[in-house]
Amino acid sequence: MPKVRFEPSGVIVETAEGTTILDAALEADVELDHNCGENCACSTCHVIIESGMETLTPITEDEQDMLDEAIGLTERSRLACQCVLTEDVTVTIPDTSSQFADFDDFD
Ligand code: FES
Numbered sequence: 001m002p003k004v005r006f007e008p009s010g011v012i013v014e015t016a017e018g019t020t021i022l023d024a025a026l027e028a029d030v031e032l033d034h035n036c037g038e039n040c041a042c043s044t045c046h047v048i049i050e051s052g053m054e055t056l057t058p059i060t061e062d063e064q065d066m067l068d069e070a071i072g073l074t075e076r077s078r079l080a081c082q083c084v085l086t087e088d089v090t091v092t093i094p095d096t097s098s099q100f101a102d103f104d105d106f107d
Pocket of ligand 1 (some may be wrong): 033034035036037038039040041042043044045066079080081082
């Protein structure tokens, strides 16, 4: 059974193979926004894959289009609701609250 470690909290959840990272977060009561209900129609479930990227389902064009809207996009960014687990992964949930604070600098 794959394990997901969520950073920065350090919470680890063991879940069934075939579960998405978002569903693993919800199982473990890890706070992770998911405004469109897992329909690949927002970017609020954005996470950064620290390890295990190669074990996840490949990124689709639709996911990439949505990811382009994500705050704090990195080369290791994915949408948690689109990543199906087969092996252990470590993910960071970006701190969007501090990123929104940065918008004050654009005045
Ligand atoms: S919950 Fe909207 S894309 Fe994942």
